[in-house]
Amino acid sequence: MDNYSKYVTAYVETFAVSADDAPGLRYQSIPAWDSVGHMALIAALEGVFSVELDIDDIIDFSSFERGKEILSKYAVVV
């Protein structure tokens, strides 16, 4: 599975959304992406990509698209 598929799968499994819906997601755009869901997503991504995000990056991780940019700082190309 390539990195993009892994990235989408993290959203699908964390928020129970379809793979088609994942790219448009933003924090609080769906009920599941609340403060608890946010940490669940971060934990899922850290597990999938074997990285540990800094607190500033966790706070800055506000959307599907922004998340890709943040992961690139950790040498994860999505």
Add this chain to the structure above:
Amino acid sequence: MEQQSTVQSPSSLDIKDIIRHQRNRYPVLLVDKIIELTPGKSAVGIKCFTYNEWFFPGHFDDEPNVPGFVQIESLVQTFIMTFLCMDEYSGQKTNFVSINNIRFRRKIVPGDVLRIEASLKTLSRGIAIGCATSTVDGAEACSAEFVVALPAVLEKYKPRSA
């Protein structure tokens, strides 16, 4: 005048200590004392059930036994003491995120004393993961795995803007 704890060991908590550390109150404070405590790792709790419990008349009048949700609350309230006993988390509210692999092995009836052994697997960024198992007279009664959130901690990590 504030009353002092009745327990002698720093590794155990009486009901006043529990009330100081966690936010559950009657009728949903469902652990009586903590008899063993390793902060950040594990706790052993005791819950005594008498016929005077508020739920027995309704569950059921002809066959009183402890409802499953009460058993789960007893487990998780022991579990959360593994970290609410720590200064940085003491007194915080907690929320369930998920409960997994629940097993009910036997009925719990008036007169039973529940011994609950809980362990904290991880606590990171306001998310606590662990499990608990209860026994009555050495026989397993109930077990479950928990993911519990500390909303006040999560607040520090939520995105500034959507």
